Amino acid sequence: MPMRELSIAAFAVVALASATSAQAQSPYGIGRSATPAEIAGWNIDVDRYGNNLPPGSGSVSHGHEVFDQQCAACHGAKGEGGVGDRLVGGQGTLATPKPVRTVGSYWPYAPTLFDYIRRAMPQNAPQSLSDDDVYAVSAYILNLNGLLPADATLDAKTLSAIKMPNRNMFVSDPRPDVKNPACMMGC
Amino acid sequence: MTDSADIDENTAATSRRRFLCKSGALVGGAVIAGGLAGSEALGASESADNLPPNVPEWMKTPGDPMGSQPYGTPSPFEKGVIKNIPKNLSQYLSASGRTPLQDLDGIITPSGLFYERHHAGVPTIDPAQHRLMLHGLVDKSLIFTMDDIRRFPSESRIHFLECSGNPSYKKPYGKTASDLVGLLSCAEWTGVSLKLVLQEAGLQAGAKWVVAEGADAAGLTRSIPIEKCLDDAMLVYSQNGERLRPQQGYPLRLLLPGFEGNMNVKWLRRLRVAAEPTYSREETSKYTDLMPDGSARDFTFYMEAKSIITRPSGGQRLSTPGFHEISGIAWSGHGKIRGVDVSVDDGKSWQEAQLQEPVLTRALTRFRLPWHWDGQPAVIQSRATDETGYVQPTLAELLAVRGENYYYHNNAIWPWRIAAGGEVTNANA
Numbered sequence: 001m002p003m004r005e006l007s008i009a010a011f012a013v014v015a016l017a018s019a020t021s022a023q024a025q026s027p028y029g030i031g032r033s034a035t036p037a038e039i040a041g042w043n044i045d046v047d048r049y050g051n052n053l054p055p056g057s058g059s060v061s062h063g064h065e066v067f068d069q070q071c072a073a074c075h076g077a078k079g080e081g082g083v084g085d086r087l088v089g090g091q092g093t094l095a096t097p098k099p100v101r102t103v104g105s106y107w108p109y110a111p112t113l114f115d116y117i118r119r120a121m122p123q124n125a126p127q128s129l130s131d132d133d134v135y136a137v138s139a140y141i142l143n144l145n146g147l148l149p150a151d152a153t154l155d156a157k158t159l160s161a162i163k164m165p166n167r168n169m170f171v172s173d174p175r176p177d178v179k180n181p182a183c184m185m186g187c
Numbered sequence: 188m189t190d191s192a193d194i195d196e197n198t199a200a201t202s203r204r205r206f207l208c209k210s211g212a213l214v215g216g217a218v219i220a221g222g223l224a225g226s227e228a229l230g231a232s233e234s235a236d237n238l239p240p241n242v243p244e245w246m247k248t249p250g251d252p253m254g255s256q257p258y259g260t261p262s263p264f265e266k267g268v269i270k271n272i273p274k275n276l277s278q279y280l281s282a283s284g285r286t287p288l289q290d291l292d293g294i295i296t297p298s299g300l301f302y303e304r305h306h307a308g309v310p311t312i313d314p315a316q317h318r319l320m321l322h323g324l325v326d327k328s329l330i331f332t333m334d335d336i337r338r339f340p341s342e343s344r345i346h347f348l349e350c351s352g353n354p355s356y357k358k359p360y361g362k363t364a365s366d367l368v369g370l371l372s373c374a375e376w377t378g379v380s381l382k383l384v385l386q387e388a389g390l391q392a393g394a395k396w397v398v399a400e401g402a403d404a405a406g407l408t409r410s411i412p413i414e415k416c417l418d419d420a421m422l423v424y425s426q427n428g429e430r431l432r433p434q435q436g437y438p439l440r441l442l443l444p445g446f447e448g449n450m451n452v453k454w455l456r457r458l459r460v461a462a463e464p465t466y467s468r469e470e471t472s473k474y475t476d477l478m479p480d481g482s483a484r485d486f487t488f489y490m491e492a493k494s495i496i497t498r499p500s501g502g503q504r505l506s507t508p509g510f511h512e513i514s515g516i517a518w519s520g521h522g523k524i525r526g527v528d529v530s531v532d533d534g535k536s537w538q539e540a541q542l543q544e545p546v547l548t549r550a551l552t553r554f555r556l557p558w559h560w561d562g563q564p565a566v567i568q569s570r571a572t573d574e575t576g577y578v579q580p581t582l583a584e585l586l587a588v589r590g591e592n593y594y595y596h597n598n599a600i601w602p603w604r605i606a607a608g609g610e611v612t613n614a615n616a
Contacts, residue, residue, distance in 0.1 A: 026387050030338050031321075031329040038330065039322050042457055045398055045408055048466040083277050095481030099592050101472065106483075108471050116468035119406035123280060123307060126404045170475065173487045175596075178588050180570070180578040184528070184537050 044119055048109035050160025057155035058136025060148060066129070066137040070122045079144050084123065088144045091165060104145025108170055110162040113138045135159070270300060271365040281306045281405075283350060285369025289500045294516065294543075294551040295345070296372035298427050303434040304350050304370065306469075307404035310454055314438035317402065319422070323460035326389030333438050336422060339379035339387075344421070344444070345550045347373040347518045349490045351447035351474055351595035356586060360616045364500040367601055367613070368493070371518070373551040376442050378423035381416050390460060398465045399441050402456035409450045410464030411443060415488070419444050419549075422455065444549040445520030446488045447595070449474055479590035492519035492579050493598035494527050494554070494571035505609035508562035513540070516551045519573035523547065526572045527554040533566035534602070540569070560605070566614050568602035582615060 046052045058066075068077070074084035079102075081087070090100030103113060118134045120126050129137070139154040147162060148154070237243035261268065271285035283304040286296055296302075303309075314333045322328035350370030354361060361367045385397075390413075397416045401407040411420070421442040424431060431437040436453025443451050449469060464470060464486070476484040494517035499505055513531070517524045523546050528537035543553040554569065571579045582599035602614035 026327065026389070028339060028383070028387055030335050030387060031331040034320055034322055034328040034330045039320065039328060042320055043322065043459065044406070045400065045459065045465045045467065047461075047463060094477060094483075094592075095479065097591070099477055099481075101477070103472075106472060107468075109466050112466055112468055112471055115408075115465075116472075119408070120307060120404070120468075123404075126307065126406065169482045170471075170485045171478075171482050173484050173489075175487065175489070175491065176577055178580045178584050180580040180584055180600075182528070182570070182572065182578045187530075187535055187537070 044115070046111045046115040048111060050111040050156055053111060053114060053156035053159065054131045055156070056131035056135055057153050058132045058134070058139055059153045060136070060139045060143045060150050062133075063136035063138070063140030063143070066133050067140050070129070071137065074123065079141060087141055091145075094166070094169070102145070103141055104147060104165070106166050108164055108167040110138075110142065110147075110159055110164055113141065114159060268300070270303070271363070271369050280308045283370055285365045286372045287363075287365045288369055288371065288495070288516070289364040289497045289503065291497070292514075292553075294373050294553050295427065296374055298374065298429065298432050298435070301372040301374060301426070301432065301435060302348075302350065302370045304448060305403065305405070305434070305453070306407055309433050310403045311433060312402060312438060312454060317438050317456070319439060319455060320457045321384065321388050321460075322458075323398075324391040324394040324462065325385075325460050326391060329388050331384075333424070336379060336384075336424060336439060339383055341377055341379060342421070343375055343377040343425075344419075345373065345375045345547050346442065346444040347371060347549060347551050348442075348448050348451060349493075349518070349520075351449065351487070351490070352597075354597055355594055356582075356589070356591050356597050358616070360613055361501070362613055362616070363502040364495055364497045364601075366501070368495050370448070371551075373518075374426045375428065376421060376423045377425035377428075378421045378439075378442065381420035381422055381441070382418075384422060385416060385458075385460070388460075393462045394460045396461045396464050398457075398459040398461055398467075399450075399452040399455060400457040400459075401436075401452045402454040407449070407452060407469060408465060408467040409452055409469055410461070410467070411441075411446075411450060412488075413460075415443055415446065443488075445490060445522075447474065447490055450488065474595060476589070476595050477592040479592065487596060488520075490518075490520035491596065491598045492521065492524070492571045492573040492577050493517070494524075494569040494579060495601050496529070496567055496569050496603060499567075499605065499611045500603055501611055501613045503611045505560055505605060505611070507609075508560050511558050511560050513556040513558045513567060513569075515540075515554055515569050517542075517554055517569070517571040518549070518551050519571065519575075519577070520549060521577065522549065522574040524552040524554075524571055525574050525576070527552075528570045528572075529554070529556045529567065530570075531556075531558060531565055531567045534568065537570065562607065564607050565605045566602050567605065568600050568614075570600050 074082050075087050076082045079088035087103050090102045090105030093100045114134055135154045139148055142148040143150055268287055268290045271287055276282050286300050286302045317333055319331040353370040354367050395413050396410045398410050423440050423442045426435055439455045440453045441451050441455050476487055494515055496513055496515035498514045517527045527540045529540045530537045540554040540556040546552050579598055579600055585599050604612050604614040
C-alpha cells in the first residue's frame with residue numbers, strides 16, 4: 001500500500017530529525033509559529049463547560065430587543081420558527097411520534113448556544129453581534145424556554161451554570177445495532 | 188438542431204421527455220438514451236439521414252475548432268444529467284444537492300456532479316489569503332499557508348463521502364436512486380496525511396480530540412477522535428486531479444474516510460487539539476439520532492454498509508423483455524465490500540453479484556448481475572456485506588430497532604418495483 005510506505009517514510013524522517021537535532025517535533029520544518037494574538041482572534045469555540053467564553057454580559061430584556069431586530073424575521077416573533085429553526089418549546093415531545101427538537105427541549109449544554117449564535121447567527125450577518133449582544137440574545141432564548149427568569153443577566157459564569165433539561169439523555173453509539181440474517185433461499 | 192440531427196439521441200431525448208412527464212422525475216437520464224428505453228423509441232418517427240447506409244452529417248463538415256472549450260463540458264445531449272436540487276427550497280443557504288446516481292457509471296463521481304451540503308452557502312476563498320491554524324494541546328502552535336500544506340509529502344486515495352441523512356426514515360420516500368441516496372459521491376482525493384501535520388506541531392499528553400472548524404459563514408465545527416486523525420484522515424486540496432471545487436471546500440478540506448459527511452469539514456481554517464469534544468451545535472442539536480424512548484445517540488461517526496441498484500432504478504423504464512444488466516453501487520465506512528447479493532423475486536431468493544475490480548477500502552464498489560427479464564412484474568433489490576461481516580439491513584429491520592424519529596444513518600436495502608410495462612418505481616413508496 002502506498003499509504004503505508006508513506007507513513008514508514010514519515011517515521012524515518014521523524015527518527016532522523018530526533019537523532020540529529022533537538023527539534024524533534026517538527027520533522028519537516030513547514031509552517032510558522034502562531035502568535036497568541038492570532039490564536040485569540042480565531043479560537044472561538046466554546047466547550048460544554050463554558051471554557052473559552054469571553055468577558056461580557058447581557059440581560060434578557062436587551063436580548064428581547066436584539067431578537068426582535070435581528071432574529072425574529074427568520075425564527076418567528078416568539079422563536080416559533082420560520083425560515084430558521086424553531087427555538088422554543090417541545091419539552092416532553094421527544095419520545096412521541098412528533099418530536100420537537102429545540103434549544104429548550106433538546107440541547108444538552110447552554111454554552112453551545114453562545115458558541116453557535118456568535119459564529120453562525122444571524123445567518124445573513126454572522127460574527128456581527130457584540131459578545132454582550134450574544135449573551136443577551138442567548139439569555140432571551142433561554143427565558144422563552146422557561147430556563148431563565150425575565151430579570152436575569154447572563155455572563156460566562158451564569159451561562160455555564162445552567163443545567164439544560166435534556167442533558168442526561170445522550171448515549172454513545174452502540175452500532176452495529178441491527179442484524180440482517182442474510183437469507184439466500186426460501187426467504 | 189435541424190431535422191437531420193442525430194436520430195438515436197433525438198428520439199431518445201423525446202422518449203425521455205415523454206417518460207419524465209409521466210413520472211415527474213427531477214433528473215433526466217442518459218441511461219435511458221443508452222438503451223433502457225432505446226430500442227422501442229427507435230421505431231418511431233425520425234428521419235434516417237444519418238443512419239446507414241447514409242453518411243452522417245457530422246462526417247461531412249469539420250467539428251468545433253481547438254480552443255472552443257478551454258474547460259471541457261459534457262455533450263449537449265447530456266444536459267439533463269445535472270445535480271438533483273430540490274425545487275422551492277425555503278432555505279437555499281443551508282441545503283443540499285444530490286448526485287444523479289442513476290445516470291452515472293463506474294465508481295468516480297465527476298466533480299461537477301458531486302453532492303453538496305452546506306450550512307451557510309459556498310464561500311469564495313482566495314487561497315493566498317487562506318490559513319490553517321493548528322493549536323491547543325500541541326508543543327508548537329502553527330500557521331500554514333496553502334503553499335506550506337502542499338510542501339508536505341502528498342498522497343492520493345479514492346474514497347466515498349456520504350451525508351448522514353441519506354435518506355430519512357419517514358415517508359414520503361423518493362422516486363429515483365438520486366432522491367433516495369444521492370447525498371453520496373466518490374472521488375480520488377489528494378492531500379497530506381493529517382498525522383504528518385499533527386506531528387509537525389507535536390501532540391501533547393492528553394490529546395484525545397481534534398476540533399475542526401470551517402471558514403464558511405457557518406463556521407461549521409466538529410470534533411474528531413484522535414485515533415481517526417492519526418489513522419487515515421487527510422487534509423485534502425485536490426479532487427479528481429484538479430483543485431477542490433468551491434462546493435467541496437476549496438482550498439482545503441478535511442477528509443475522514445467512512446465518517447458521516449458533515450464531519451469532513453470544508454474550507455478548513457482551524458484545528459484545535461483538545462482533551463474533549465467541543466460539543467458544537469452540529470454534534471448536539473443537529474447530527475444526533477433520536478431513539479423511540481427519547482434518548483439520543485451522539486458521535487455516530489461511521490456510515491454502515493449500504494448498496495443500491497442504479498440501473499434499472501426508479502424513474503427508468505425497461506423497453507423490452509429480454510437481457511438487462513442489473514448494476515449498482517455498494518460501500519461501507521468500515522472498509523471493503525466483501526460481497527453484494529441481488530434478488531429479482533421480491534426477496535425470496537438471492538444470488539451473488541459480480542464485483543468490479545478494484546474493490547477499495549471506503550470507496551464505492553460497482554456490482555453487476557446479468558438478468559433476463561421475462562416481462563412480468565418484478566421486485567429487484569441489492570444487499571451489501573462488508574469486510575467485517577456486517578450485512579445491510581432492510582428498512583423494517585432498521586425501524587424495529589431505531590423507530591421513525593431516528594433521522595440519520597439510514598442504510599436500508601432499497602427495492603425497485605418493475606411493472607409489466609417496464610416502468611421502475613420505488614417499491615417502498
